[in-house]
Amino acid sequence: MDPARPLGRPQIDVVAQLGVSTILLGGIYALIAVGLTLIFGIMRVVNFAHGEFLMLGMYLAFWAYTLLALDPWFVLFVSIPLFFGLGLVTYVLIMRGIIHASHNVQIFTTVGLSIALQNLALVLWSGDFHTVRPWHAGAPIRVAGTAFNLSQVVAFFIAIALTVALFAFMRWTHTGRVMRATAQDRDAAILMGIDTDRVYRITFALGIAAVGAAGVLVSPLYAIYPQAGLQFVLLSYVVVVLGGLGDMVGALIGSLIVAAVEVAGSYWFGTAWKEIFYFLLFIAVLVFRPAGLFGQRGAETLGA
Amino acid sequence: MRRALARHRGALLLFGAAALTPVVVRDAYFLDSLVLILLWGALSAAWNVAGGYAGQVSIGHAAFFGIGAYSAALAGTRWQQSPWLGMLAGIALSLVAGAAIGYLSNRLRGPYFALSTIAFSQVLLIVASRWRGFTSGSEGIPVPFRPGFATLGLGHVAWVYLALAVALLYWAIQVWLERSRFGYRLAGVREDEDAAQALGIPARRLKVIAVTVSAALTSVCGTLWAQYVGFVDPFYVFSVDLSIRFALNAIIGGVGTALGPFLGSILITSLETYLRATLSGVQSGFTGIYLIVYGTMLILVVRFFPDGLAGLAARLRARRAGAHA
C-alpha cells in the first residue's frame, strides 16, 4: 500500500495526502532513528547492523502472524522485552569489546554482524519476499479527502508513543540522566563513579528494543526479506546525521524531513526510483551538513 | 637482488605455484577456481590500496567493479566494441567516481565515509537496475563470447595466465607502496593526518590519489570478471555483499600487506568452493551459510587477529628465527 500514490483529486487533496503521508512515515522513521541516535550519541559507535534488527522484528511479526495468527500489534508488546534482551546479549557478546577500539574495528565488527544476521535470516527463512496482511492493512481511513490504511495510522501513533516514552525516560529518570551525562563526557562520567558499562548495556538494549519494535510495526507496510534492513539503515543514518548525533528532538525533525523527501520523491518520480532519494539525500547531507541541521558536532545534548 | 627474492619468497611460492598449475592440472573446474582466486585476490589488492595503505575504508568498491563490468558488457553488446575499449572507458569513469569518493574521504571520518560509499554504490545499483533503456534494467546483460584475445574470449588456461598477470601487477603495486616515497608518506597519512601535514605531506591530495587509483584498479578487474563469467547482473555487481567481500579477503589475509589479499582470497575462495561442494543442492541455504561464516570470521579477525594471516605467518617466522638463534 503505497502511501504516496495519488488519488486523482484536486491539488489541495494531493498536498494533504502527501502531508499526512509524510507525518505517518516520519513517525515510524523516528522510532528507528531514535534508538540509533541514542546508541551513537552515548556509545559513539556506528552500528552497521542496526537495520538487521529491524529486519528481525519484521520476521518476528511475520512468523507470529503466520504460525500463531497473532496480530502485529499484539506481538509488539512481546517484542519490546524480547529485543531488549537481544540487545543485551549482543552488547555483551560483541559490542562491549569494540567500544574503545579503532574505527575500523567498529566498522568491520558491525558489518560482520550485519552479514551474519542477514544470512542467518536467509538460511533459516529463505530469500522469498513475505508479507504480513492483518485486517488493518487493508482497512481504509478517509479523512477530509485523504485516504490511508489503519496499519499506517496506528503504527504512527504507537511509534510516537514509544518515542515519547523513551524521551521521558531519558529526561526524567535517574538512569536517563546518567546516560545523558555519559554521552556528554565519558571520562567525567567514569570519574563520577558512573558504571559506564551498565550505561552502554542499557543504551544498546534500548536502541535495539526500539528498532525491533519498529520492525514489528512496519511489517504490514513493507516487504519482508533478509535484506530489508539495508535501506532503513542508511535512512536512519540520514536522520541521525541531519538531527545531530544523540539529539532525540533532532531525530524527530530529521525523520520528518527524510519522510518528506521520500514522499515527494515517490510522487514525482514514481516508487521505482524512491530508494534513490534517501541515498542521494544521505550523500548530500554528509557533504553539506555533516554537523546536522542544528550545527551540533558530535552532539553532546540529548534533547533536553 | 637475492635479498629481494628472499624477502618475497612467500609471493614467489604462491605465484609460481599458480603459474605451474595449468601445466600440471587439466581439470577445468580446478582451473576455474584458480582464476577466481586470482581475480578475487587482485580485487582485494585494489581495495587494499585505499583501505589498507591509505586507511580509507570503503564498503562501496562494488561501485567501481560494476562500472568496469558494465563498460565491458555495454561495449560488447551495444556498440560492438572490444572489451578492452570498454575497460578503458570503465577506467575513465572510475577515475572520476574515485575522485568524487576521494573528495568525500576528506570531508568524512571513518564510519561516515564507509556509509557514504555504501550509499554511492547503492545509487549506481538502482540506476543500473532501473534504466531499462540503457542497461537492460534488472535483467542484466549477457556478455557475448567471441573467441580471441581482442575480445577477451579465452580458454581456461589463457584466463589463468591473464588473471595471474593482473594479480602479479597488483601485488607489485602494493609492494611498491610499501617501499616507495609515496607509500611511506601515505602510511603517515594513514596513521595520523595532522602529524603527516606537519611533515609537509599533502594529506588530502594523497588520499584522493589512493582512492582514485584503487577505483581504477577495481574497475579493470570488473571488466575482466564480466568477460570471464559472461553475465552482468546489476544486483550482484553493485552489491554491498560484493564490496564487503573485497574488504574481507584483505582483512583476513592481512590488511595493508602486499600478500594479504591473496592469502585471504585463497582461504575464502577455497572455503566457498568446499562448502559449495559439500552443501550442493541446498541452494540458498548454502549461500547463506558461508556468508554467516564470513561475517563471524570478520568479527573475530578484526578483534583478535588484526594482522590477519600475513601477521600470523610473520609471527611464526619470527618465532622460528628466534628458536634457531
Added chain:
Amino acid sequence: MLALERLTKRFGGLTAVREVSLEVRAGDLLGIIGPNGAGKTTLFNVIAGYYRPDEGRVVFDGRDVTGRPAHEIARLGLTRTFQIVKPFGSLSVLDNVMIGALTRLPSTRAARADAERVIEVCGLGPHAAARARALPLALRKRLEVARALATRPRLLLLDEVMSGLNPTELVAMIDLVRRLHADGLTLIVIEHIMAAMMRLAQRIVMLHHGEKLAEGAPREIAADRRVIDAYLGEEFVLAEA
C-alpha cells in the same frame, strides 16, 4: 626569519589569540609561556597553517604564508611538534623519522640514512626498530622531535616537549634542545617548566588570555610584576632569588 603581525584568531565568541605581534631572527631560541588556555598552542596552530587567522599576517623568510595549508608551510621549512604527541603508532621509530626525512629527500634509501643519523643525534639509537606505539612517553617525545628534525627545518616549533618527563628525562631533553640550538637551529619553544625555560631561552614572551603580556630576557620576565601576578607566582621569584 619569522614575523607575526597582529595575529588574531577567534572561535565563535572566544578570542583565543588577540593581536599578537612577534619577531624571531635566525638562530634565536624564543620561549613562550603562559597559563593554560592562554592561546599558546593556538598560536602555533595559526603559524603552522592548521588554523587560518581572522586578522593579521604570518611572514616567514620574507614570504607571506598567512592562511597557507599546513603541509606547504612545512615544506617551506617551518615544522612543528604537537603538545599531545602524534607518533605514527604502528610504524617503527625508523619509519617515523624516515617519513620526516622524505620531506626533503627523493629516495627512501637517502631518507633511511638521514633518519638513522637523526635518530643517533636524538639518542633513539637502541629503539630504532621498536614500534612507535610501544614506546614510553619520554621516548615518544623524543621521537616527535626527531621526526620534526628530519625535515631539516629552518624554524622548529616545540610544543611542551618537556611536560610529563621525570627529572632525568628532563635533563636529557633540555640537553637535546640546547644542542639543536647550538647547531644553528632557530626554535620557538612553548613550556610550562620554568627551570628549563630559564636555562634555554634567549628571550621569553608571555601570553595571557590570548594577548602578549610581556616580552624580554628571562631575568626581566621573571621579575616582571604582571608575569608574576598572572602566572609565575611569588614562590618562583623567591626560588630563583
